[in-house]
Amino acid sequence: MKSLMPQLAMTPHVAALLKLAGHAGFVANRRPAETPAPTDAITNWEGGVTYSPAVVVHPRTIDDVVRVVMDAASYPSPVRAVGKLHSPAPCSADDGGTMLDMTGMTRIIEIGHDFVTAEAGALYIDVAEELARRGKQFHINTEIGNVTLGAVACAATKDSSLIGTSYWGQISSFVSGMKVVRPDGTVASYNETENGEEMRLLRSSYGLIGVIVEVTLRIKPLTAIWARHRVFTLEQFRAAVPSLVAEGKALMMYFYPFSGRVMVEERREVPGVKPTSSGRWWLRNAFWRRLGPMFTVLIARGSPNRAIEYRVRAIYDFLICRWTTFIVGGNATKPHLQIIRHSEKPGPYKFVFSMWSFDEAHFFATLEAYFRFCREYAERTGFRCDLPAVGYRMVADKNALLSFTHDAPAMSIDPASTGGPGWDAFLKAFNEFSSAHDGHPLLNQTKHLTPEQVAKAYGDRWSEFAQARRARDPGDRLLSSYFKTLLQSAEPDQTMLLA
Numbered sequence: 393m394k395s396l397m398p399q400l401a402m403t404p405h406v407a408a409l410l411k412l413a414g415h416a417g418f419v420a421n422r423r424p425a426e427t428p429a430p431t432d433a434i435t436n437w438e439g440g441v442t443y444s445p446a447v448v449v450h451p452r453t454i455d456d457v458v459r460v461v462m463d464a465a466s467y468p469s470p471v472r473a474v475g476k477l478h479s480p481a482p483c484s485a486d487d488g489g490t491m492l493d494m495t496g497m498t499r500i501i502e503i504g505h506d507f508v509t510a511e512a513g514a515l516y517i518d519v520a521e522e523l524a525r526r527g528k529q530f531h532i533n534t535e536i537g538n539v540t541l542g543a544v545a546c547a548a549t550k551d552s553s554l555i556g557t558s559y560w561g562q563i564s565s566f567v568s569g570m571k572v573v574r575p576d577g578t579v580a581s582y583n584e585t586e587n588g589e590e591m592r593l594l595r596s597s598y599g600l601i602g603v604i605v606e607v608t609l610r611i612k613p614l615t616a617i618w619a620r621h622r623v624f625t626l627e628q629f630r631a632a633v634p635s636l637v638a639e640g641k642a643l644m645m646y647f648y649p650f651s652g653r654v655m656v657e658e659r660r661e662v663p664g665v666k667p668t669s670s671g672r673w674w675l676r677n678a679f680w681r682r683l684g685p686m687f688t689v690l691i692a693r694g695s696p697n698r699a700i701e702y703r704v705r706a707i708y709d710f711l712i713c714r715w716t717t718f719i720v721g722g723n724a725t726k727p728h729l730q731i732i733r734h735s736e737k738p739g740p741y742k743f744v745f746s747m748w749s750f751d752e753a754h755f756f757a758t759l760e761a762y763f764r765f766c767r768e769y770a771e772r773t774g775f776r777c778d779l780p781a782v783g784y785r786m787v788a789d790k791n792a793l794l795s796f797t798h799d800a801p802a803m804s805i806d807p808a809s810t811g812g813p814g815w816d817a818f819l820k821a822f823n824e825f826s827s828a829h830d831g832h833p834l835l836n837q838t839k840h841l842t843p844e845q846v847a848k849a850y851g852d853r854w855s856e857f858a859q860a861r862r863a864r865d866p867g868d869r870l871l872s873s874y875f876k877t878l879l880q881s882a883e884p885d886q887t888m889l890l891a
């Protein structure tokens with residue numbers, strides 16, 4: 393289904409109609425019930441998830457959002473706000489419902505001394521670049537940049553925690569205020585000083601208790617990042633972590649299960665120091681954006697058999713690690729240059745990933761088991777991930793009800809690959825492995841979750857979320873089938889309640 397927006401904007405008839413309707417800039421692409429199913433369904437960024445909403449709306453104003461939420465006859469439930477559809481899990485839109493594409497609401501409303509307020513469709517990288525021009529920055533520089541503020545305010549994100557300074561590793565923890573259109577169409581503003589509990593709920597609400605229309609994030613002066621990469625064996629890394637943490641280093645990892653190695657990105661902020669160098673982050677970014685998946689695919693294509701492919705890839709991985717340790721980093725790198733602007737659609741060379749986090753206390757036992765799991769899985773099925781898994785170390789963080797590091801510092805394992813046959817089956821097996829190792833999944837970034845896995849990971853907090861959601865949206869105006877399925881074990885039984 394294509395948006396009609398470009399055609400509509402061009403014809404004088406449509407302009408007149410929109411003016412008459414009194415909401416120019418608000419465009420709905422409505423598919424009447426009798427039209428055939430769309431041939432070009434909407435997919436997430438990498439194409440692994442397909443959505444067939446009945447209506448797609450591109451709001452430009454808060455009033456546009458209110459009008460949609462209040463008019464269930466024209467805009468069928470569920471109403472699902474979406475950003476750039478980068479989530480690998482089907483958490484965004486829903487079949488048969490209304491997709492509210494927020495990417496037209498991009499205005500930066502105010503930049504203060506230590507905060508920025510912007511519309512929910514503004515891209516993280518666009519705002520980061522504007523902040524940098526003014527000598528300011530976000531506290532967290534995720535690798536991905538083309539995600540919307542609305543999404544990162546209410547869905548899980550991760551970056552290695554800069555423990556000595558910014559501390560948290562999840563963007564929503566720095567969200568200090570939000571303006572929300574609630575399921576009944578009323579508009580409410582919340583801030584962390586006056587509405588602590590509601591903010592805690594909203595920070596992991598995935599569009600289920602309101603459409604976020606404005607977001608306020610805490611910011612700080614642009615600060616230099618010291619960064620370097622080092623390669624360890626698994627045992628060396630396990631031994632090094634306590635001292636790396638004691639030195640205040642943020643740790644992001646690349647895991648190589650078949651060679652038993654770990655490449656570690658160590659970062660620390662240098663407060664008071666102005667950033668001066670690029671840190672050659674652009675080289676790392678180019679690999680994430682295209683070069684990494686491209687070389688990986690070309691190695692597979694150029695190898696006459698699997699044995700040679702694996703040998704060539706081992707040499708390639710070794711060289712990449714070597715070069716990265718020499719090239720990427722510096723004493724005073726610019727923080728915002730870590731953020732990547734991915735292409736709108738990935739084309740033939742892309743990476744896909746999933747993620748679980750594990751409490752730090754038992755992380756290394758889990759990581760060793762993961763390396764074994766990958767080898768055994770490859771032996772049994774012939775499938776192995778063709779890119780390294782990555783991982784992040786994040787501090788314990790209770791700012792969001794469904795924080796994946798709620799009760800303890802955690803480290804994650806994010807398998808990555810170029811996709812293709814075998815990837816989804818591997819993810820299902822990895823989910824079983826991770827759940828058995830008491831991990832926490834991310835509802836937007838972990839694919840193929842079962843209700844049991846989510847209930848086990850989030851326990852009482854999942855039930856608390858279910859109750860809070862139902863209290864705020866008893867008519868299920870915003871509830872998608874994905875979340876309905878995951879929530880079924882945690883939702884109070886309505887027949888019991890009525891009795």
Ligand SMILES: Cc1cc2nc3c(=O)[nH]c(=O)nc-3n(C[C@H](O)[C@H](O)[C@H](O)COP(=O)(O)OP(=O)(O)OC[C@H]3O[C@@H](n4cnc5c(N)ncnc54)[C@H](O)[C@@H]3O)c2cc1C
Nearest residue numbers: 473475476477478479535536539540542543549550599604
């Ligand atoms: C190539 C790639 C690289 C990535 N790298 C990283 C990374 O480095 N770090 C990281 O943390 N994540 C990363 N991600 C994952 C990504 O950051 C998250 O999935 C993020 O939520 C996507 O944001 P989006 O704007 O695409 O939102 P969507 O995927 O469209 O939506 C995400 C969720 O937010 C809800 N939502 C969106 N907007 C609103 C709104 N205005 N009001 C209410 N609810 C809303 C949606 O309903 C959905 O539940 C990456 C993903 C890809 C594909």
